[in-house]
Amino acid sequence: MSIKILMVEDEAAIREMVCFTITQAGYQVLEAESVAAARVAIADSLPDLILLDWMLPGVSGIEYARTLKKDEMTKHIPIIMLTARGDEFDKIRGFEVGADDYITKPFSVKELQARIKAVLRRTAPALDEEIIDVDGLRLDMSSHRVMANGNSLEMGPTEFRMLHFFMSHVERVFSRGQLLDRVWGGNVYIDERTVDVHIRRLRKALEPEKYDRYVQTVRGAGYRFSTRL
Amino acid sequence: MSIKILMVEDEAAIREMVCFTITQAGYQVLEAESVAAARVAIADSLPDLILLDWMLPGVSGIEYARTLKKDEMTKHIPIIMLTARGDEFDKIRGFEVGADDYITKPFSVKELQARIKAVLRRTAPALDEEIIDVDGLRLDMSSHRVMANGNSLEMGPTEFRMLHFFMSHVERVFSRGQLLDRVWGGNVYIDERTVDVHIRRLRKALEPEKYDRYVQTVRGAGYRFSTRL
DNA sequence: AACCGATGTGACAAAACTGTAACACAGCAG
DNA sequence: CTGCTGTGTTACAGTTTTGTCACATCGGTT
Structure with missing residues (x-):
């Protein structure tokens, strides 16, 4: 069973290019030139x-995205927005309506492939699980709590979001930039060093139950959450 | 680590077109208008x-191709011949001298991209694979780890990049200068002997699992990563 | 065997990177 | 208004990484 990608785009030239790219990458493509066709x-x-x-x-497109994200049947489908450089595209607004990523035209074949791959990979490990348990460390989204060995661990909102993100992507390394993008969400004119500080705060919060060692530093690359040493 | 493509072509117009195409596809281009420059x-x-x-x-071109295919250092590099429709090009003769594919001018952007991709796919093990496994030694880009026999091997950032490069080009020999260029990336005014030191460090990192012997010295030429003794 | 250039090794100081604590500020509840 | 909490920034401390050297080895020649 292959992966199906729907492309909603009115310009034929771009449709063709994207179609070619996607096919090359081994996915199946559906084309739609209007919302109705979509x-x-x-x-x-x-x-x-x-x-x-x-x-x-x-x-x-933005309106349609909102609609899709409201419908129970389609809300979980990841969306990548295609924007032209000229458009006054507000990244915040894009993510607000539920887009998972966006890419600016003109874009390279490689970039598109990379983003598709990234989005598919990133959405697969469900970020919408209610409870995530990693080796005894339990994060509960509904009660907004982190528990270990029966004790509740206290931490700030940012640390909670970061931990949630990490626990949804165990073993994977993220650069400071990626963390800012994913955990802070969208436009950030924040110094990357800030990530270090929050990593420190997260570790301190996990320390009482000895889970701080799971937050690992990968020199020159970023950070990783892992149960392995 | 991006993929580099060298274009040897005397007509400026074609150089420009090809250069554009390749760049769009996300590759890095080197231009040469003569064999000497190449x-x-x-x-x-x-x-x-x-x-x-x-x-x-x-x-x-054909003569040069033959030369390239004889040299130990360049024989593995795939070659795509560019021919004009008028040329009395003998397909057989082309493959005979070692060309991996050929394309007739004028060609479309799409066709060139497709052929480049096809050739790279069947010759060079992709440089952007997530996981590369060579005879039990496993390098995982996503978790930024090197594992063997269940153990994780520790090494510095430069050693990791170098190992990644080597494992993406098994069996090929690289001079110190080429390694500086590909592993350190770009313009470096570093003493070539520094490569020796990092080779030493990489070997030391691989030693615990006996993979250090894969990093081999080719006297007077450079280094090679190989599973064969 | 002696010699010579090429490569392997260990040590080191500078540079780069990361960890920590302290601080200032904004938002907010009381 | 006042005290609290959470955030981002900054300065400084602590570690790791890195490029060079000096010297030991090695391989091949004369």
Whole structure:
């Protein structure tokens, strides 16, 4: 069973380029030049990922994204927004309506492939699990709590989000920039060093139950959350 | 670590077009308008692929291809021949001298990209694979780890990059200068002997699991990563 | 065997990177 | 208004990494 990607884009030239790229990468492509066509395609065969143009005739891409994220059947499908450099695209607003990533036209084949791959990989380990348990460390989204050995661990909001992100992507290394992007969410004119400080705070919060060693430093690369030494 | 492509072509117009295409696809390009210039570029930083014009002033492309395929250091580099429709190009003769593919001018952007990708896929083990496994030694880019027999091997950032590069180009020999270029990345005014030291450090890091013997010295030429003694 | 250039090794100081604590500020509840 | 909490920044301390050297070895020649 191959992975299906739906592309909603009115410019034929871009459709062709993207279609070529995606096919090359081994995915299956569905094309739609309008929101109406997209609706049909989605009803017909639920795609695993949607590439959505920011500017579409009729119903705008952003509006449609909001709709998709409201529908129970489509809300979990990751969306990558396609924007032109000229568009006044607000990254915050994009993520606000539920886009998982965005890419600015013109973009390279390699970049598109990389982002598709990244989004698929990133959404796979469900970020929407209610309870995540990693080796006895338990994070509960509904009660917004972190427990270990029966004790509750105290930490700030940022540390909680960061831990949540880490526990959803165990073993993977993230650079400070990626963490700022994922944990702080979107536009950040924040010094990357700030990440270090929050890593420190997270470690301190996990220390009472000896889980601080799970937050590991990878010199020259970033940080990683792992149960292995 | 990006993929480098060397283009040897005397017509400026084609150089420009090809250069654009390649860059768009996310590769790095080196241009050479003559065989002499190509020699310098190759010695400087070994490319992963060579686009070679069939008809070149002075030493002909076909002749040069034969030379490249004889040299121990360059014989593994895939070559795509560029030919004009008018040329009496003998396909058989092309493959005979070691070309991996050929493409007839004028060609489309799409076609060139497709052929480059195809050749790289079947010759060079992708440099951007997530996990590379060579005879039990496993390097994982996503977790930034090197494992063997269940144990994780510790090494510095430079050693990690170097091992990654080596494992992506098994069996090939690289001079110190080429390693500086590919592993350190770009313009470096570093003493070539420094490479020796890092080779030493890499070996030491691989020693605990007996993989140090894979890092081999080729006297007078450079180093090689190989599973064969 | 003696010699010579090339490569292996260990030591070191500078540079780069990361850890920590302290501080200032904004938002907020009381 | 006042005290608290959470955040981002900064300065400084602590560690690791890195490029060079000096010297030991090695391989091949004469």
